[in-house]
Amino acid sequence: MEFLFRHEKPRKFQLELIRDIYSAIAGGKIFLANAPTGSGKTDAALSAALTYAANTNLTVFFLTPKISQHKIALDVVSGIAKRCNEKIRAIDLVGRRHLCLLNSSEYDNESFYHFCENKRKRKSCEPYNNVRKFDFSNEKKMEKIVEEYGVARSFIEAIEFAAAYQMCPYELLLRMGKFSNVIIADYYHFLVPQIRDGLLARMEKRVEDSIVIIDEAHNLASRVRGYLSLTATDRMIGRAEKELRMFGFRSEKLYDKFSDWANEALGKKEEVVIEKEDLAVLLEEFSPELVTNLEDAGSSYINIRAKKSAALKLAIFLSEWMNDIECVRIIKRTANGFKISRKSLDPAVLTRKLNETYSTILMSGTLQPFEMHVDVLGLDKERVEAKDYPSPFPERNIINIIATSATTRYSKRNHETYATIAGEIEKIVEATPGGVAVFFPSYNVMNEVIPLTNIPKEVHMQQSNMGPHEIRALIGRFSEKGGVLCGVQGGSLAEGVDFCNEEIKTIVIVGVGLEEMSAEIEALIKYYEKKFQKGWEYAYLYPGTIKALQAAGRARRKESDRVAVVYFDERFRWKNYKWIFGHAHVVTTATPSRYVKDFWNKNSNLKIG
Ligand code: SF4
Incomplete structure (x- = not known):
């Protein structure tokens, strides 16, 4: 079977992933793909979905938790259209606030919604009035707009495009949606009924004619609960x-x-x-x-x-x-x-809608245990299929080390433990010929440990009050100057950010990113216990270990990338935690820096690829 694919050759295991996703779509399944970082999931999912959807009335919705993740999907769509000469059109849909032609950047969500709604009701927004006046049923006019729009534009480019027509970009994009077979959007655009219903109506699309791809699906439950x-x-x-x-x-x-x-x-x-x-x-x-x-x-x-x-x-x-x-x-x-x-407590209130699509693909590098996601998201078990994919990286390019010399369990959190961890981090930094990223279970632990270190390199620390711009600047400084990057598991440095240029050689995961026990977590444990008899696992244990696994995946994009990962907590040896390693080889030691040094020394001249 010929797939619409933008590259010359698929990566290792990528063809298998494309075929599986294609069959799942053809069979109307809900497919969970647990494929490690570097597998080329976005390419695989869009390739399979667009191949299947070609010459049908199906629309592919590619849904992400963050705007920053739209770019890769846009690149894939543009690449496929160019290489395969296929009639594809994609819109990059973000919230109205980010697309507004009026001066809207300082509003928060609630205030902006109110402002925009008032403007529309009072007919005092010219760009909106222009959309209302425009005859979208006029085929000639639409043909011209669609042709000028081209295959895909980022939302920033879409703003410029709409501004030239003096039309509200959000409204124009929705009208363009009718002529598009790929909609790149946020989870909420599809899952929140108040948003979805208006959006689909204006795009003249239906849930049952949608192939929905959920990117970073391990985040879906917590994002929806947050909403x-x-x-x-x-x-x-x-x-x-x-x-x-x-x-x-x-x-x-x-x-x-x-x-x-x-x-x-x-x-x-x-x-x-x-x-x-x-x-x-x-x-x-x-x-x-x-x-x-x-x-x-x-x-x-x-x-x-x-x-x-x-x-x-x-x-x-x-x-x-x-x-x-x-x-x-x-x-x-x-x-x-x-x-x-x-x-x-229950994201399924919204995520159950995924059972009504033509097919739904959930993918992530950390989508285990499947059973938890199926239960918590309320997915239709009759339609679910799930598969694990091996890492495309050669085993010799990675070393996983469990360091048993300390733990960040609450009962063991004291100066002595922090000093032990600080000392080992120093040695690991010294043993690494390049950048090191350290991910802590919380800001508190980070702020206890880092002052105890004496690292002769620049230390770039994430702070809890940093906004997206400051985070971007922090990453920029680390990428440029190297040194040690410190963040928290589950934080914005540990998920959704890729370090593509080998900035990170060694990753240290300090402790397990388990949530601090609170009334919310206790209620969640009770709720999941009653519903699935898995309260402790679903509400506390698995989400914490998944955070560690996500953070550990930051350094690898290309097959030739090499990385040492140190899991600093004896709990990673325990049955409830060690599932995160799958079949990977793991070294257990009290002196992790020795293995890090060996790994980089022995392999320093090794040619990979
Ligand atoms: S209708 Fe469009 S241009 Fe007008 S205020 Fe709302 S988002 Fe802005």
């Missing part, structure tokens, strides 16, 4: 009260009443679980118009004063608080006050 969760902080409440006063509404002593209520509930505890009615009782102390007043004050604030409104956020929080979803409601003490959260 379904809500939080209000004491700061937000205080600012909302100010906004109420600013526009002549009753202040209702919001801050004081919320604060007294939260402090009374907390007593001496750090966090407490509450019922939805507990907040309902407090809300009875306010006027029945509170939510409407917050919305109105927020709306005025956005229009007149600023681009972020706390009143609007609080209004949304309060209106959604009473909704019945599987969740836990928590009040938690923070450094300066408190926060009230509703944490979702």
Whole structure:
């Protein structure tokens, strides 16, 4: 069978992956592919899906958790169209806020949505009015636009394209969607009904005619739970009260009443679980118009004063608080006050929709255990197929080392442990002829260990308050200058960032990135225990070990890449943790730096490839 493929030759195991995905689509399956970093998953999935979808009415949705992951999919689509001379068109769909032609960059999500909705309702957005006036049913006009658009444009290029027509890029892209067979978008675009329904209607597409590819699928459950969760902080409440006063509404002593209520509930505890009615009782102390007043004050604030409104956020929080979803409601003490959260426990509320597609492909380098993802996402077991793929990298190019000389188990976290880890990191850095990345289980542990090291190279440390720009700058400095990159497992340096130019020679995974036990984790354990009899594993153990595995995969893109990975925690030897190594050879030792040194010395002249 000839597949639409942009390269001359597939990588090792890639053809097998393409064939499997193609058969899964043909059979209408939900296919889980656990294929290590470097397998060429994006190419394989799009190649199989586009080959199958050619000359049909099927549309390929390539869904990612982050905008930064759209580029590779766009490159694949453009590459296939060019090499195979195939009629393919893709749109790169991101949130309205990122596509807006008006000055929107300073808005937060809630405020932007409100701003844009108002503009559309009042017909005061010219680019939107121009879309409304345009006759999209005029074939000649559309032909011209579609031809000019070409095969694929990044969303930045799409903004320029739409600006030339003086049309809202988001709306224009949706109309272009009708003429596209690949839609690259965020998970939420397809999974959240309020977004999906309008989007599919304007693109004239249907769920059942969709081949959905979920990239980085190990993230799907937690991303969806995050989307379904809500939080209000004491700061937000205080600012909302100010906004109420600013526009002549009753202040209702919001801050004081919320604060007294939260402090009374907390007593001496750090966090407490509450019922939805507990907040309902407090809300009875306010006027029945509170939510409407917050919305109105927020709306005025956005229009007149600023681009972020706390009143609007609080209004949304309060209106959604009473909704019945599987969740836990928590009040938690923070450094300066408190926060009230509703944490979702069940992502399947949204992800079940994936059972209704023509076919769904979930792929990741860390999609084990399959059973957990199938259960938690509520996938139709009758339709599910799953497969593990071996690493395409020659075994001699990697050494996996479990260091048993320390553990970051909570009971063992003390100065002595941190000093042991710091000493070993120093030796590992010394033994490595190039960059080292160290991923900790938390910022706390990182901030305890790193000051105890004496590393004669530049140390680039991620901080918990760094935004995307600062992270990018940090990566840039490390790539340019080398040294030691420090981050946390599950953080933005440990997932979704690839170091393609051999910047990282050795990776050190310090401890297991297990979540700190909290009311949320306890509730999740209880919920999954009741539903699947796997509470501890699904809510705590597996997500933590998957984070370690993700971080360990950062250094390898090409078959010729070589890397030493040190797993610094004796727990990686235990049955519940060691599954992450699969069939790979693992060295267990108390002196990991010796093996790192040997690996780089012995192999320094080895020709690979
Ligand atoms: S309709 Fe489009 S251009 Fe107008 S405010 Fe909304 S996103 Fe911006």
